[in-house]
Amino acid sequence: MGRHILEKVILNKNGDRMSKAKNFLKERMREDFKLIGDVDEKTLENVAQAWMNDKTNSKHRYDFIQREMPQAEKILDMASGAGTFVYYGLLNGYDVQGIDPEEWKDEFNKLKAKEYNYPQEWQNKFINGYGEDLPFETNSFDLVSSYQTLEHVQDVKQCIVEMCRVVKNGGGVHIMCPDYRSTYEGHYSIAWIPLFPRKLASLYLKFRNKNPEYLKTLKYTTSKNIRGYIIEIAREQNVTLTIIDINKKNFEGKLSSKNLTFFKNLYFLYYAMEYTYRLFRSEMNVNYLIEVNK
Numbered sequence: 001m002g003r004h005i006l007e008k009v010i011l012n013k014n015g016d017r018m019s020k021a022k023n024f025l026k027e028r029m030r031e032d033f034k035l036i037g038d039v040d041e042k043t044l045e046n047v048a049q050a051w052m053n054d055k056t057n058s059k060h061r062y063d064f065i066q067r068e069m070p071q072a073e074k075i076l077d078m079a080s081g082a083g084t085f086v087y088y089g090l091l092n093g094y095d096v097q098g099i100d101p102e103e104w105k106d107e108f109n110k111l112k113a114k115e116y117n118y119p120q121e122w123q124n125k126f127i128n129g130y131g132e133d134l135p136f137e138t139n140s141f142d143l144v145s146s147y148q149t150l151e152h153v154q155d156v157k158q159c160i161v162e163m164c165r166v167v168k169n170g171g172g173v174h175i176m177c178p179d180y181r182s183t184y185e186g187h188y189s190i191a192w193i194p195l196f197p198r199k200l201a202s203l204y205l206k207f208r209n210k211n212p213e214y215l216k217t218l219k220y221t222t223s224k225n226i227r228g229y230i231i232e233i234a235r236e237q238n239v240t241l242t243i244i245d246i247n248k249k250n251f252e253g254k255l256s257s258k259n260l261t262f263f264k265n266l267y268f269l270y271y272a273m274e275y276t277y278r279l280f281r282s283e284m285n286v287n288y289l290i291e292v293n294k
Helices: 020-033 041-051 059-068 084-091 103-115 120-125 156-166 198-207 212-217 223-237 246-257 261-277
Strands: 009-011 017-019 074-078 095-100 126-128 141-147 167-179 240-245 284-293
Touching: 017 020, 020 041, 020 103, 059 084, 059 141, 059 167, 074 084, 074 156, 084 095, 084 103, 084 120, 095 103, 095 120, 103 120, 103 126, 120 126, 141 156, 156 167, 156 223, 156 284, 167 223, 198 212, 223 240, 223 284, 240 246, 246 261, 246 284
Parallel strands: 074 095, 074 141, 095 126, 141 167
Antiparallel strands: 009 017, 167 284, 240 284
């Protein structure tokens, strides 16, 4: 849906023109960043700019959906944050809802919707709630997307249970989150020890002038423990949950495009090279698509 964006602006303390929604967003983000450490104003501006960009910021996530689950039309974004995924989907004809536990994000999304002149009913596409107890009926969605979310929840396994519950038979759950066997912690933007023991990690953060309080909110997600939870859930719920490792599938796809499929069994070597390349400068990710058959 092509739609002209109307931007209402105010003046901030420096006299710069800024939308009311973006100003609100930056103030809340500034408070949140204090839980991590010093506020980097350049990073703050870049993140705020991305979260104001509904037209392209989430395109890569929908490119994934079109490639892997093109039949998906009704979608849930678990931890919808600043709403870019939901609004991009709505702008492009999907039936998308978002859920997030932080009420200020719901307020921000309504401000943004008004400034961008979105249909009034789109403001009702966001719900306050938690992934451990999704307020939706069983078999409600074709796809649930959890993007950089599971490391923040209280109960990782229960969130996966709920995502699988609300997905229709034949639907899918896409999980992307950090793999804490990495040598980099993305929230703090800092070199890290894999599965860093928390007491030592706290001392290390203090030494690096970072606030260790935020560490208490993080779960050490890994591809191994996420896979383990999925296998347990399939057995306990008596459903078939097929795990597709998207990172591995992308590797095999590149080989196929170059007629090098005889190297597909060398993914472990590719993973090791990728891990080495990212040492102490970027994190590895869990990237699973779960096909749900009940």
